[in-house]
Every structure is written in C-alpha cells, then in structure tokens.
Amino acid sequence: MIEIRFHGRGGQGAVTSAELLALAAISEGKYAQAFPSFGPERRGAPVVAFCRVDDRPIRLRTNIYSPDLVVVLDPSLLRLINVAAGLKENGVLITNTKFTSGEIREKLGIKQTLATINANKIALEEMGIPITNTTMLGSLLNARQVVHPDSLIGPLEKRFGRIADKNIRAFRRAFAETETLN
Amino acid sequence: MNKKVGIEVSLAAADAVKMANADLIAAYPITPQTHIVEHLSELVANGELDAEFIPVESEHSALSVCIGSSAAGARTFTCTSSQGLALMNEIVFIAASLRLPIVMILANRSLSGPLSIWNDHTDVMSIRDSGWIQVFAENGQEVFDHVFFAFRVAEDPKVSIPTIINLDGFILTHVIEPIEYWDQEAVNKYLPEFKPVSTLNPDNPVTMGAFAMPGIYTEAKKAQDEALIKSKPEIIKAWKDMGKIIGRNYSPVETNQIEGAETVFLTMGSMGETVSIAVDKLRARGQKVGQVKIRLWRPFPVEEFREAVRNVKRIIVIDRALSFGGQGGPVAGEIRSVLYDEEKRPLITNFICGLAGRDVTPDNFIEMYEKGLKMAGDKSKEEDYVMYGVRE
Numbered sequence: 001m002i003e004i005r006f007h008g009r010g011g012q013g014a015v016t017s018a019e020l021l022a023l024a025a026i027s028e029g030k031y032a033q034a035f036p037s038f039g040p041e042r043r044g045a046p047v048v049a050f051c052r053v054d055d056r057p058i059r060l061r062t063n064i065y066s067p068d069l070v071v072v073l074d075p076s077l078l079r080l081i082n083v084a085a086g087l088k089e090n091g092v093l094i095t096n097t098k099f100t101s102g103e104i105r106e107k108l109g110i111k112q113t114l115a116t117i118n119a120n121k122i123a124l125e126e127m128g129i130p131i132t133n134t135t136m137l138g139s140l141l142n143a144r145q146v147v148h149p150d151s152l153i154g155p156l157e158k159r160f161g162r163i164a165d166k167n168i169r170a171f172r173r174a175f176a177e178t179e180t181l182n
Numbered sequence: 183m184n185k186k187v188g189i190e191v192s193l194a195a196a197d198a199v200k201m202a203n204a205d206l207i208a209a210y211p212i213t214p215q216t217h218i219v220e221h222l223s224e225l226v227a228n229g230e231l232d233a234e235f236i237p238v239e240s241e242h243s244a245l246s247v248c249i250g251s252s253a254a255g256a257r258t259f260t261c262t263s264s265q266g267l268a269l270m271n272e273i274v275f276i277a278a279s280l281r282l283p284i285v286m287i288l289a290n291r292s293l294s295g296p297l298s299i300w301n302d303h304t305d306v307m308s309i310r311d312s313g314w315i316q317v318f319a320e321n322g323q324e325v326f327d328h329v330f331f332a333f334r335v336a337e338d339p340k341v342s343i344p345t346i347i348n349l350d351g352f353i354l355t356h357v358i359e360p361i362e363y364w365d366q367e368a369v370n371k372y373l374p375e376f377k378p379v380s381t382l383n384p385d386n387p388v389t390m391g392a393f394a395m396p397g398i399y400t401e402a403k404k405a406q407d408e409a410l411i412k413s414k415p416e417i418i419k420a421w422k423d424m425g426k427i428i429g430r431n432y433s434p435v436e437t438n439q440i441e442g443a444e445t446v447f448l449t450m451g452s453m454g455e456t457v458s459i460a461v462d463k464l465r466a467r468g469q470k471v472g473q474v475k476i477r478l479w480r481p482f483p484v485e486e487f488r489e490a491v492r493n494v495k496r497i498i499v500i501d502r503a504l505s506f507g508g509q510g511g512p513v514a515g516e517i518r519s520v521l522y523d524e525e526k527r528p529l530i531t532n533f534i535c536g537l538a539g540r541d542v543t544p545d546n547f548i549e550m551y552e553k554g555l556k557m558a559g560d561k562s563k564e565e566d567y568v569m570y571g572v573r574e
Contacts, residue, residue: 019358026188026360033359038214038300038352038539059455061353062541 001054002146003064006136007083008073011043013133017071018049020137020159024151025053033058046077053146071140072096073119073132084110092143094178096120096132101181115143117178119170126170127163134160134167138174149175186360191322191349192217194361195287198329200231201369204285205256205376208236208247212266213299214351215289219261241266245273245284252282252344253390255381257333260284263351264291264305271309277344278313279406280390281379283336284344285329286314290451290502291351292538300539301351303450303502306479307512313406315345315413316480318450322359325349327430330364330373335420337376341413348479350452352539368427410481417478434483435490436475439465443472445496445555447547450476450513453500453536460547471551476513484520491521491528498554499532500547501567510534510567529558532567546571 004021008014015036022034033052041047050064066086072095077083084093091112096119097104104114117139119132126135134156141149152171157164187194196218199207207226209219226235234251238244244260252258262270267288277284291305292298306316315335319325328347336345349355364372380388394402418434425431438458440446447457454475464471474490474497476483491497501511509515514532521527531554536542550570557565 022358023188026186029186031360032188033357035352035357038356040299058359059458060544061357061452061456062543065543 001052001058001060002069002144003067004051004053004069004071004140004146005064005067006049006051006071006073007077007081008047008049008133009077010041010045010047012073013131014047014073015049016159017073017133017137018051020134020152020155021051021140021146022053023155024147027154028147028151030055030147031058037063046081067091069094069140069144069146071136073136075120078104078108084108084112087112094136094139094143096136096139101179105181113143114181115139115178116181117174119174122170122173122177126173127166135170135174138171138176139178142175142178143180184362184365186362188358188360190217190356190358191325191361192289192355193221194322194326194363195329195349196221196225197363198326199259200225201364201366202330202333202373203257204231204233204259206234206236206248206251207259208238208244208251209261210238210241210244210266212241212263214291214301214355215261215263215266215287217355218287218289222259241269242273245270245277248284249273249277249280249282252277252284252378253280253382255376255378257337257376258282258284259286261287261289263289264293264299267305268293268308274309274312274314276391279402281342281406281409282344283333283342283376283378285332285336286344286346287325287329288346288348289351289355290348298538299351301353301502302537302539303348304504306346306348307503307505310480310512313343313410314480315341315343315410315417316348317346317478318348318476319354320452320454320475322354322357322361323430324432325354326361326363327424327428327432330369331420331424331432333376334373335413335417337378338416338420339377339379341409341416342379343410343413348451353452362428364428372424372427414478414481414483432477433486434476434478435486436477437472437490438475439472440474440490440494441472442470443494444470445498445551446471446491446494447473447551448476448497448499448513448517449473450479451502453502453542456542456544457500457547460544460551463544464548464551469551482516482520487517487520488524492526494528496529496531496554496558498550499530500536500550501532501534502536504534504537504569514567531557533570534567535570540571542570
C-alpha cells in the first residue's frame with residue numbers, strides 16, 4: 001500500500017489532488033481511498049488531504065501518520081508546519097518551491113529523497129493562476145509512479161472540462177521538469 | 183461483476199436512491215449528510231430522477247412530509263445526522279408505530295454539546311428504541327447495497343417497518359473509494375414495485391395515527407414489537423436474495439477469524455475494517471483473537487449473536503457512544519443482557535472510543551486488547567468500562 005499526504009491551503013485543491021489520484025488508480029483496477037482531513041472548510045488555512053493506493057482492498061480507515069509520499073502544494077507551508085512528520089525513511093517529499101532541492105535540504109534538514117518543482121511558475125504560465133494541485137500531481141508521479149501518468153488524463157478531463165487542457169499541460173510539464181535529490 | 187467506479191460514498195448512496203426509483207425525498211441539509219441530499223436534489227432537478235424533492239424548513243418537517251408521502255403509497259426517502267435526528271425525534275417514533283416503510287440514511291455524528299460535527303454513534307442510540315429496523319454499513323459498497331436492501335425490507339408487506347442505514351459520518355460519507363454499481367435490471371429484479379399494505383385514499387378511508395386509550399395502547403405496542411421481531415426472517419431472506427444477485431453475502435452478525443478465537447472484538451460500522459487489521463497483527467503474534475460485527479442492530483439478532491460467540495472466552499465491546507451514569511456504552515449493555523442467561527458466559531470488557539471522530543488506529547485496538555485481557559481477569563472490577571485514550 002502507498003500512502004500519500006497532501007499539504008495545501010484551503011482553496012488550493014489539495015483535496016482535489018487526492019481525489020484525482022484515487023480516481024486514476026481505481027480506473028487502473030487498483031483499490032484507493034481519498035479523503036480530506038474532516039472538518040469545516042477554511043479558505044487559506046493549512047489543510048491536509050489523504051490518499052491510499054493498493055492492489056488489494058483497503059481496510060484501514062484512519063488518517064495517514066507515516067506516509068510514503070508527502071506533497072506540498074504551497075511553499076509557505078514549509079516553514080510553518082513540519083510537513084515531513086512521519087514520512088517513511090524511504091519516502092519522498094515532493095514540494096512546490098522556487099529553490100533547488102539542494103537548497104531545500106539545507107533549509108529543512110530533511111534526510112529523505114526530495115523532489116522539487118517550481119509549480120507556481122508552471123501553473124501561472126500554463127493556466128494563468130497559481131493553483132498548483134494538478135501541477136503537483138505531475139511532480140508526484142515523477143517521484144513515484146503510483147499510477148501511469150496517462151491514467152490521470154481521464155479524471156482531469158472529467159473534473160476540469162473546458163479548462164482540462166491547461167491543467168493537463170501543467171501536469172505534463174511538472175512530470176517532465178521535476179528535480180530529484182536522493 | 184461490474185467494473186468498480188471511483189466515487190464519493192455520499193454520491194454513490196444518492197445514486198442508489200435514484201436507482202431504487204424513490205418517489206419522494208424530503209430532507210434538510212446537515213453535515214456530514216449534506217452531499218447525499220445535495221446530489222439527490224441535483225438528480226431530481228436535472229430530470230434524472232422522477233421524484234418530488236421537498237426542501238423542508240427542519241428535520242421535524244422532513245420526516246413529517248415523509249410520513250404523509252409514505253401513507254399515500256409513495257416510495258419515500260430521507261437522510262439526516264445528529265442534531266437533525268434529534269429534531270426529528272418525536273416523528274421517528276410515529277413513523278415506526280404507523281408502520282410506514284420510509285428509508286433513512288443516517289450519517290452518524292455526535293450530538294451537541296460540545297458542538298461537534300464528527301462521527302460517533304450517539305445519534306442513532308438516541309432512537310434505538312423507536313421501533314425502526316436499524317443496520318450498520320462498514321464501507322461504501324455496503325452503503326450502496328443496503329439502499330436497495332432497506333427499501334426491499336421496509337416495503338415487504340410482511341414487514342412494513344421503516345428502516346435506517348447507519349454509515350459513519352466523514353469516515354465513510356466523505357471518502358472516495360471503488361464501488362461496484364448494480365445494473366438497473368438487477369435493482370429492478372431485487373426490488374419489486376412498492377405495494378403498500380394500506381394507503382390514505384379518500385375513496386377508501388382508513389385511520390392512521392389514531393388515539394389509544396390505556397385499554398388498547400399496550401396491545402398496539404405488543405403488536406409493534408412482534409412485527410419488528412418477526413421482520414428478522416424477511417431481513418435474512420433479503421440478504422440471501424441479494425447475495426444470489428451480486429455475490430456479496432450479508433448476515434445479521436458477521437465474524438472474522440472466529441475459529442479458535444478466545445477473545446473477540448465487537449464493533450458496529452466502519453471500525454470493523456480497522457479492527458480486522460489489528461486482528462491480523464495479533465494473530466501473527468500467536469494471539470487467539472477474532473472479531474464479531476453486528477450488522478443488524480434492531481431487531482437485535484439474539485440467537486445469531488449467541489451462536490457467534492459460543493466458544494469465546496472474552497468479548498471486547500467497542501462502543502462509539504456513552505450511556506451516562508450507566509455501565510459503559512449501549513452496545514456493551516445490550517451484549518451483557520443477551521448473554522446473561524447463557525450457561526457459559528464470556529467475560530465482557532467495554533471500551534468507549536472514537537467519540538466525535540477521534541481517530542482509532544490498529545495499534546490502539548491492540549492496546550485495548552492487552553488492557554482488555556487484564557480487565558477480564560480482574561475480580562476487583564474497579565473499572566466496568568474504559569473511555570479509551572482520554573488525556574489526563
């Protein structure tokens with residue numbers, strides 16, 4: 001089972017990220033769960049969302065405490081909360097940042113593998129808004145192939161309709177441009 | 183088998199109500215039930231479901247509308263949570279005594295105060311004795327399947343009793359997971375057209391909701407109790423018939439790794455899945471552990487439950503509600519009562535946990551198991567029950 005925790009701010013689409021990934025996994029015949037950190041929705045406040053993917057039915061119905069992957073949608077969260085809390089030793093922290101992975105390692109002191117992408121820049125260039133949820137999914141799949149990247153296209157098209165193409169371009173660019181530091 | 187669809191459990195539940203071809207839906211939105219009702223109102227508004235959707239001003243009115251609708255012979259659905267159910271309370275009892283086969287999905291949530299929107303079973307316990315058939319679902323698939331089951335059982339002329347499907351708020355309602363949809367033909371085959379036992383019709387007047395003097399009230403209640411008890415064979419038949427169509431087999435009391443188990447966990451609802459992981463871990467350590475899950479809460483499956491725990495020495499009862507000033511949680515009280523007359527009685531320990539959505543992990547259940555073993559052998563009985571995880 002792969003467990004993924006998404007960190008974002010209310011309104012940035014962390015929950016949507018978790019949902020799209022689960023839908024892609026289920027479309028591949030895998031089992032998956034996606035759920036928000038349950039509670040009142042608060043725009044701008046730090047939020048988390050969770051996703052589990054497995055080849056077998058998933059019975060665990062708790063929050064995720066030791067994720068395999070952590071995805072950070074908003075760089076400002078890096079200095080506010082311990083986004084790497086519980087991250088497995090062989091896990092990956094995937095973050096939106098304008099810094100290099102080397103600089104992030106130095107700043108945060110995280111030992112696990114780092115995957116970095118300037119998702120704000122890509123989202124602004126491709127979509128005109130700094131909403132990074134779909135961009136970060138590309139970066140996530142670069143770091144660990146939880147699902148085949150093509151499996152995300154269907155869920156992206158269904159969710160975003162006429163603006164799906166822009167999201168798909170951002171997703172594909174992030175998949176190609178993510179930098180990894182072991 | 184049909185392909186599994188990735189969908190939020192609430193939306194799938196609403197789709198099932200559509201596939202069951204409900205005639206009338208009356209509901210008031212309340213967290214965490216909201217997505218079910220919102221989706222149903224969309225389905226009615228866009229013409230996918232040919233039904234009346236009545237947006238009422240309160241839950242008291244919601245169930246009152248349902249009573250009128252069901253009495254007129256319409257397939258009727260409502261959905262609520264927590265405070266909403268509390269506001270419905272007097273009508274809940276009336277619906278059952280009128281024997282109107284309304285189906286309700288109850289997205290289980292704690293009751294105020296302190297105000298909380300998260301999951302536990304306090305709400306359903308407040309109407310435990312209302313006379314409704316009450317079942318619990320463990321995952322999204324079970325919620326989906328039980329919508330058809332609930333209409334089928336409630337409307338069965340031999341039953342004619344309103345039915346509640348309990349699902350844990352947020353823990354199930356707000357999760358996207360794979361759900362196998364039924365073919366519409368399968369639904370039509372399983373769920374016959376609603377033919378009410380009697381209806382309100384000016385051409386053939388009947389009285390519903392009559393006044394009863396002391397000379398007849400007891401007899402009315404006796405008849406109601408017998409009807410609920412006698413619904414059990416029809417409930418079991420409805421599950422068996424479902425199994426033949428979709429290959430998933432449900433029963434009033436379900437067990438996991440019960441063979442050779444000396445100690446069993448007992449749960450209702452979504453915790454059963456997480457407990458099964460704790461059972462696997464404990465079995466791997468050589469512990470003789472299993473689990474029992476109550477799917478049918480009312481009518482309580484007394485014989486099935488006694489049979490399930492016949493060879494068990496200890497039962498760790500997990501309650502998600504508290505009976506203040508009593509001896510623990512409502513499930514534990516029930517279990518003690520069911521087993522008291524048995525010659526060989528398992529020892530009961532009772533943990534109250536997961537109140538208002540507090541997460542309970544497999545390791546927490548393992549800790550309860552270890553503590554439970556000590557408590558079960560403790561003759562001093564200093565603790566009748568434990569509220570697990572309380573920060574002192």
